Amino acid sequence: MICFFLRAVQYTEKLHRSSRKRLYLPHLVLNKACLKTEPGLRWGLHEQKTARPGCILGVTPRAIWTQGQGPQRAKEDSSKQVSVHSQRGETAISTAQKVKEAGRDFTYLIVVIIGISITGGLFYVIFKELFSSSSPNKIYGKALEKCRAHPEVISVFGEPVKGYGEMTRRGRRQHVSFIEYVKDGLKHVRVKFYIQGSEPGKQGTVHAENPESGEYEFRYIFVDLETYPRRTIIIEDNRS
Amino acid sequence: MEEYAREPCPWRIVDDCGGAFTMGVIGGGVFQAIKGFRNAPVGIRHRLRGSANAVRIRAPQIGGSFAVWGGLFSTIDCGLVRVRGKEDPWNSITSGALTGAVLAARSGPLAMMGSAMMGGILLALIEGVGILLTRYTAQQFRNAPPFLEDPNQLPSKEGTPASSYPSYH
Numbered sequence: 549m550i551c552f553f554l555r556a557v558q559y560t561e562k563l564h565r566s567s568r569k570r571l572y573l574p575h576l577v578l579n580k581a582c583l584k585t586e587p588g589l590r591w592g593l594h595e596q597k598t599a600r601p602g603c604i605l606g607v608t609p610r611a612i613w614t615q616g617q618g619p620q621r622a623k624e625d626s627s628k629q630v631s632v633h634s635q636r637g638e639t640a641i642s643t644a645q646k647v648k649e650a651g652r653d654f655t656y657l658i659v660v661i662i663g664i665s666i667t668g669g670l671f672y673v674i675f676k677e678l679f680s681s682s683s684p685n686k687i688y689g690k691a692l693e694k695c696r697a698h699p700e701v702i703s704v705f706g707e708p709v710k711g712y713g714e715m716t717r718r719g720r721r722q723h724v725s726f727i728e729y730v731k732d733g734l735k736h737v738r739v740k741f742y743i744q745g746s747e748p749g750k751q752g753t754v755h756a757e758n759p760e761s762g763e764y765e766f767r768y769i770f771v772d773l774e775t776y777p778r779r780t781i782i783i784e785d786n787r788s
Numbered sequence: 789m790e791e792y793a794r795e796p797c798p799w800r801i802v803d804d805c806g807g808a809f810t811m812g813v814i815g816g817g818v819f820q821a822i823k824g825f826r827n828a829p830v831g832i833r834h835r836l837r838g839s840a841n842a843v844r845i846r847a848p849q850i851g852g853s854f855a856v857w858g859g860l861f862s863t864i865d866c867g868l869v870r871v872r873g874k875e876d877p878w879n880s881i882t883s884g885a886l887t888g889a890v891l892a893a894r895s896g897p898l899a900m901m902g903s904a905m906m907g908g909i910l911l912a913l914i915e916g917v918g919i920l921l922t923r924y925t926a927q928q929f930r931n932a933p934p935f936l937e938d939p940n941q942l943p944s945k946e947g948t949p950a951s952s953y954p955s956y957h
Contacts, residue, residue: 667913669916670912670913670916670917670920671912671913671916673916673919673920674877674912674913674915674916674919677877677916677919678877678878685876685877688874689874689876692874708873709873710869710873710874711873711874711875712874712875713875715796720796720800720875721796721875722875722876722877722879722880723919723922
């Protein structure tokens with residue numbers, strides 16, 4: 549009995565030592581597949597091979613190299629989990645073991661599905677924001693193009709004219725404020741952003757409205773200048 | 789407010805660099821503490837010493853990598869804002885891709901492209917989270933959408949009464 553355990557301990561030690569070399573191959577593959585790795589660790593990996601992707605993914609390294617070995621060694625390694633009489637050379641896995649493994653696989657599957665659905669949802673949001681023609685960002689882009697092409701705006705503000713939205717805490721001004729409302733059965737989007745030119749001290753607020761039916765029609769676009777007295781430059785007025 | 793009156797851009801780089809460094813040090817510190825704890829010999833004093841050692845050696849390195857990433861990203865972002873003249877989510881995604889590419893430059897063009905894709909996708913996800921948060925927290929404060937009149941700066945078409953500004957979000 550005792551020499552059995554001693555041999556098992558010896559085998560696990562040998563496997564542990566030889567696993568150091570095999571760890572590099574699976575972890576490089578895992579790293580390329582893993583999108584959620586912190587960027588710092590990713591860059592660090594090229595120089596230092598001590599990162600442990602296993603801990604990040606939640607799968608212990610022991611599980612990684614266990615699967616890389618042959619079934620005999622895997623069994624000898626998992627001798628701690630299975631009872632001793634499996635050492636007699638049985639190749640069948642007991643049903644308790646099967647149920648445990650199936651449970652583990654199922655849990656991993658659930659985690660993977662949750663992760664994929666969250667990532668998919670985020671991608672959908674970002675695609676809708678960037679590529680759909682009725683997103684506030686697109687309307688802001690088109691209105692800014694029209695403002696830049698307008699001669700009165702150029703004469704007041706000076707070239708080049710730059711546009712930005714609301715200031716958030718971190719100092720990034722990407723969020724354009726907007727309202728969606730329904731009028732006469734049509735959805736309208738109203739957008740407000742700021743422009744600034746190379747003339748110092750001149751800032752303007754641009755209001756634009758776009759019905760969701762047409763891609764390139766604007767109901768109105770006008771620029772509100774912050775000068776005193778207030779001046780309004782009307783760029784487009786298509787209210788029927 | 790004073791800080792909103794000035795242009796954010798060049799100072800944003802320092803801001804982002806420092807923020808990224810802090811994130812890296814704290815996150816890396818936690819991870820390395822756990823790892824050092826686990827990899828130390830048995831006995832609580834060995835484990836604590838191993839943990840502290842791992843944090844002391846690796847946490848500044850991780851913080852430094854994060855700071856490089858954040859600083860480079862912010863620099864490219866500000867550069868793009870200056871060139872394009874408008875602030876967009878596109879700037880962030882492109883900056884992320886370029887940062888990924890530049891940081892993998894030592895490993896050759898193929899690694900650069902893979903890295904650029906990862907950086908771009910990572911930033912697209914972060915932007916998606918940002919957009920979701922902004923939209924949904926703003927929606928909480930919106931009351932029932934009023935019937936909106938046209939703004940009173942436009943010349944009135946049929947003499948409709950001017951109304952006050954609706955609340956934007």
